Amino acid sequence: MKNLAIVGTGYVGLVTGVCLSEIGHNVICIDIDQGKIDKLNSGKSPIFEPDLEELMIKNIKSERLYFTTDHSEAFKNSEVIYIAVGTPQKSDGFADLTSIEQAAIQIGLHAKRDVIVVTKSTVPIGTNEKIKNIILQYLVSDIKVDIVSNPEFLREGSAVRDTFYGDRIVIGAECQDAANLIEEINKPFQIPIFRTDIISAEMIKYASNAFLATKISFINEIATICEKIGANVEDVAIGMGQDSRIGYQFLKPGLGYGGSCFPKDTNALFHIATHEDYSFALLKAVIDVNKKQQTLLVDKVKQRFGILEGKKFAVLGLAFKPNTDDLREAASIVNITRFIEEGAEVIAFDPVAMQNAKRILPATVQFAQSIEEAIHGTDAVFIVTEWKEFIDFPLNKYVELMKKPIIFDGRNCYSIIKMMGYPIEYYSIGRPVVNENYNK
Numbered sequence: 001m002k003n004l005a006i007v008g009t010g011y012v013g014l015v016t017g018v019c020l021s022e023i024g025h026n027v028i029c030i031d032i033d034q035g036k037i038d039k040l041n042s043g044k045s046p047i048f049e050p051d052l053e054e055l056m057i058k059n060i061k062s063e064r065l066y067f068t069t070d071h072s073e074a075f076k077n078s079e080v081i082y083i084a085v086g087t088p089q090k091s092d093g094f095a096d097l098t099s100i101e102q103a104a105i106q107i108g109l110h111a112k113r114d115v116i117v118v119t120k121s122t123v124p125i126g127t128n129e130k131i132k133n134i135i136l137q138y139l140v141s142d143i144k145v146d147i148v149s150n151p152e153f154l155r156e157g158s159a160v161r162d163t164f165y166g167d168r169i170v171i172g173a174e175c176q177d178a179a180n181l182i183e184e185i186n187k188p189f190q191i192p193i194f195r196t197d198i199i200s201a202e203m204i205k206y207a208s209n210a211f212l213a214t215k216i217s218f219i220n221e222i223a224t225i226c227e228k229i230g231a232n233v234e235d236v237a238i239g240m241g242q243d244s245r246i247g248y249q250f251l252k253p254g255l256g257y258g259g260s261c262f263p264k265d266t267n268a269l270f271h272i273a274t275h276e277d278y279s280f281a282l283l284k285a286v287i288d289v290n291k292k293q294q295t296l297l298v299d300k301v302k303q304r305f306g307i308l309e310g311k312k313f314a315v316l317g318l319a320f321k322p323n324t325d326d327l328r329e330a331a332s333i334v335n336i337t338r339f340i341e342e343g344a345e346v347i348a349f350d351p352v353a354m355q356n357a358k359r360i361l362p363a364t365v366q367f368a369q370s371i372e373e374a375i376h377g378t379d380a381v382f383i384v385t386e387w388k389e390f391i392d393f394p395l396n397k398y399v400e401l402m403k404k405p406i407i408f409d410g411r412n413c414y415s416i417i418k419m420m421g422y423p424i425e426y427y428s429i430g431r432p433v434v435n436e437n438y439n440k
């Protein structure tokens with residue numbers, strides 16, 4: 001078992017640290033935020049992620065997992081240091097590498113034994129080279145430093161599961177001994193390992209996310225055409241997915257992709273290509289389609305109501321997807337902001353993301369404690385995140401509680417056949433409208 005340090009206790013760092021300790025390694029996680037470190041050492045996870053807190057508590061108790069703000073303490077005995085700090089998007093579209101550079105400086109100053117530095121953060125092509133140069137520039141001890149690119153592919157909401165049952169682990173390295181050691185560390189996960197050079201590993205991450213984003217924008221455009229010609233996009237997606245060359249996954253139409261990765265990584269890859277004098281036209285279209293898709297319900301409701309002023313709307317779902325409290329690039333933000341700008345009153349509900357939402361959404365947004373409270377007396381309900389609670393919600397309650405039951409479903413939570421049995425106007429994505437203008 002190895003002594004490992006992880007720099008950054010955000011989403012990627014925390015999940016990676018907890019899972020590596022669970023397979024038997026000694027892990028020290030570092031963050032500059034003392035409050036966060038104290039909370040982590042007491043067994044409290046700062047993020048909502050299934051199974052994470054339980055595994056964290058278990059490994060803290062087994063003394064295989066520890067959190068600190070002290071780089072020298074963390075790096076003293078570490079054979080491998082993972083960099084898992086954030087690389088947010090700057091206003092020019094490129095990734096902000098400030099935290100990466102800071103991590104590299106700290107490694108140079110405090111590493112005391114030969115070390116392999118593993119980059120988990122998604123970084124622009126060539127960044128690993130830069131990391132190595134910064135470490136060497138600040139290096140105090142006479143030690144050997146090797147760099148490995150080991151991008152993560154975990155999804156929020158199933159991050160722990162994805163770490164244990166992922167499709168592949170990519171290891172990009174120049175030094176084969178370093179690659180061998182990282183392979184050995186990851187062996188207990190029993191996931192296929194793919195080895196390549198550093199630049200190709202960096203590109204695998206961007207290309208994978210860009211491809212998945214392309215699938216989503218593609219099916220969203222197909223959905224729009226389905227609406228125009230009277231087809232049902234769900235059947236179209238099933239029929240497409242039966243072709244194993246296409247596959248079923250990531251063909252779910254909706255209000256576009258959000259979250260911390262797809263928007264940021266597609267923009268970053270587009271800018272990387274532009275920087276190399278290449279116009280990545282397909283990816284540009286993917287990004288543009290997504291932007292349009294996020295506010296599709298605003299267009300639909302304006303078509304139905306004309307003006308929105310004085311209307312009371314319920315928004316169900318604020319997180320960018322279910323099973324997370326993350327609102328980064330969530331469709332809820334743009335939709336709610338537009339409703340408010342157009343003069344509507346908004347009452348929102350989300351099973352776990354309301355705390356975060358209160359910090360981000362316009363101050364006039366009201367928050368309900370239940371679905372019932374949110375939809376009560378409203379002119380229309382908008383489903384923005386497909387939480388199980390919404391899917392399981394009895395449809396007759398919309399009829400009972402709303403002024404006139406009108407639902408705009410941005411995630412296709414209910415079957416068209418089922419909706420036909422209720423006096424509800426139902427507008428969804430890429431499927432026929434049910435009871436169109438019934439309440440007009």
Ligand code: UDX
Pocket residue numbers: 152153154155156157209212216249250251252253254255256257258259260261262320321
């Ligand atoms: C993604 C990648 O899946 C993961 O491999 C990478 O490491 C980080 O980015 P994540 O952002 O957590 O993970 O969520 P994911 O489940 O992939 O969904 C991203 C967005 O796409 C969500 O907004 C989701 O609603 C949307 N989506 C996904 C669709 O609109 N349709 C689909 O069919 C699938």
